[in-house]
Amino acid sequence: MKKEQMACCWSICLLYKELPCLPSTTRPWRLLERARRMTPGLNFQINYFSSSEDGDIIDCVSIYDQPAFDHPALRNHTIQLAPTYDPTIDEHSKKATAEREGKEEKNSMVVKQTWRKSGSCPEGTIPIRRIRKHVLLKAKSIERYGRKKPMFSQENAQLPITRSSHTLLTNRSKAFLLTAGNNYNAAKGDIKVCNPRVEFDDEYSTSQVALLTGPYYNFEAIESGWAVNPGVYGDRQTRLFVYWTADASEKTGCFDLTCPGFVQTSNEIALGSAIYPISTPNGLPYEIIMFLFRDFKTDNWWVQYGESINIGYWPPELFSALSHTAETVQWGGEVYSTNIGRPPHTRTAMGSGRFPDFISGTSGWVKRMRVRDNSMVLMFPGWVEHYSDEYDCYDVDFIRDYLDDPELYYGGPGKNPRCP
Structure with missing residues (x-):
């Protein structure tokens, strides 16, 4: 890995402790980008986070900044905030x-969900469970x-x-x-x-x-x-x-x-x-x-x-x-x-x-x-x-x-x- 690439990796790790450094001799930027996409704190502004009693960390991310829109087919997608009809009226x-x-x-x-004991996310955001370092390292x-x-x-x-x-x-x-x-x-x-x-x-x-x-x-x-x-x-x-x-x-x-x-x-x-x-x-x-x-x-x-x-x-x-x-x-x-x-x-x-x-x-x-x-x-x-x-x-x-x-x-x- 080139010196400037390694430096960038370590800089990201320091900014966001949950992301592991993933130096690789093959396609390092691809691995880094994949890890970055899976960790909302690197891509998006977190409006609030909650630490759950079971160890989870829940980040409240703007609904317009969620991971879905990294998909090539959804780059210009308009969010549908609710169904156009109530499916339970039958x-x-x-x-x-x-x-x-x-x-x-x-x-x-x-x-119920355990994390809700510790709080909730405000309107206009969605809760995203943070992917932990040790889980990525085991993958x-x-x-x-x-x-x-x-x-x-x-x-x-x-x-x-x-x-x-x-x-x-x-x-x-x-x-x-x-x-x-x-x-x-x-x-x-x-x-x-x-x-x-x-x-x-x-x-x-x-x-x-x-x-x-x-x-x-x-x-x-x-x-x-x-x-x-x-x-x-x-x-x-x-x-x-x-x-x-x-x-x-x-x-x-x-x-x-x-x-x-x-x-x-x-x-x-x-x-x-x-x-x-x-x-x-x-x-x-x-x-x-x-x-x-x-x-x-x-x-x-x-x-x-x-x-x-x-x-x-x-x-x-x-x-x-x-x-x-x-x-x-x-x-x-x-x-x-x-x-x-x-x-x-x-x-x-x-x-x-x-x-x-x-x-x-x-x-x-x-x-x-x-x-x-x-x-x-x-x-x-x-x-x-x-x-x-x-x-x-x-x-x-x-x-x-x-x-x-x-x-x-x-x-x-x-x-x-x-x-x-």
Whole structure:
């Protein structure tokens, strides 16, 4: 590295202690620029910051200076501050919501974010969770920090539509309910909040609602839910996340705001921040309500949290086919590990870490699942299929008989006597 380049690197480190120096003999400026983009304090003026009791630092950054606008397709993007319509006004959805709230008001409690105990961000700013030095230093590649590993492995693989056509994606195990075949423009679900074991730092466990479209080798997807992902967040807390990709995570997409793309509008939610309380086997269940929907006037894909908070959106410029509609909706869990599909299997758990149990309700679940297609009505889909990549490691159970509203139970411990 040239003397003036090293001097610049050290100057930046002194100005912003959370950014590690990353001297490299190959493309040093590219690495430095990547680190600079991921650390809002270097690019943007911070109006306020909050130190959370869980160790997070939340920077309040001007909504117009957020990382999304570093994306080449969004350089001249005009922010949409709110959806052009209220997606919750659908009478079918309102009725289901009212009925469910009456039945479960005492059992299912509101989930909050830990950082809000220490303050909030003012209007006109968005909260951005600061990426810590030790997390970046552990990353194998700064270029791929915050991204999932590429998802396809076999030439004859395809997106799951039926059990017979599904092929295990590289180093991933999923247990989910899916619907496919229509043009979907919204998906919703109430996801039980858990804190599953994650064995190694380069593994993760997530539970989410996802919309997908496109061929297996280049599919596009958006998803949101909770994650335990030490590789991205530096610990094993349960955190709220969003994720997107336009090419099966080959070169595009990321969690939260770790790359340009997602446009945040809410000053109440910090993506990647820890959530609480967590459900326990002998305690009350806690849920997050995630709703992903397309704005018909702008084609932006919005993420709504808890029936009322619009976190932000993915602009259609990020996608090709998904810019207008999705072909598949999935609800459930995903585990990533290089020890999947072969012994010794990872001990990283899915859901609560317990196999599906409708009777006791101690496993992971998704309830009040909804889609919206061209009928423009939020409803439970007419056709669904439940599937698990590894039934002996992570199972799935779909309950629709004797229930007014079908429910999905899923999860498992990973390695166990049936899954060596």
